[in-house]
Amino acid sequence: MSIEVRCIDNRWCPIVNCDGCGQIIDDGGNGAFWMSLDPGDSALYFTHYGRCLDLLKAQLEKLHSTDPDPHGVFGWQSLDVLMYQFLENVHITPDKAAADFMARLIS
Numbered sequence: 032m033s034i035e036v037r038c039i040d041n042r043w044c045p046i047v048n049c050d051g052c053g054q055i056i057d058d059g060g061n062g063a064f065w066m067s068l069d070p071g072d073s074a075l076y077f078t079h080y081g082r083c084l085d086l087l088k089a090q091l092e093k094l095h096s097t098d099p100d101p102h103g104v105f106g107w108q109s110l111d112v113l114m115y116q117f118l119e120n121v122h123i124t125p126d127k128a129a130a131d132f133m134a135r136l137i138s
């Protein structure tokens with residue numbers, strides 16, 4: 032499961048697991064997300080950069096090897112882009128999200 036909830040430092044919080052190696056992606060600068068470019072497919076995958084990203088790319092290309100353009104079936108971006116896109120889709124600015132999070136930590 033790519034996204035799950037775990038208790039870390041006595042706080043329950045969502046974490047992202049790498050679909051390549053299964054380890055937690057704990058550095059947003061070392062993570063990517065993959066999404067299907069087919070409007071009928073909502074698949075979302077997460078990987079570390081490097082070996083994990085190469086491994087998942089090869090698996091997805093093999094899975095879609097019969098598609099007319101197996102290289103164009105999935106696209107990927109940096110994990111931090113996903114966070115900004117998610118915030119934008121729920122109409123929350125990064126500054127407001129950070130302020131609300133810090134306020135909850137203090138209370």
Ligand SMILES: [Zn+2]
Nearest residue numbers: 049052079083
């Ligand atoms: Zn990994």
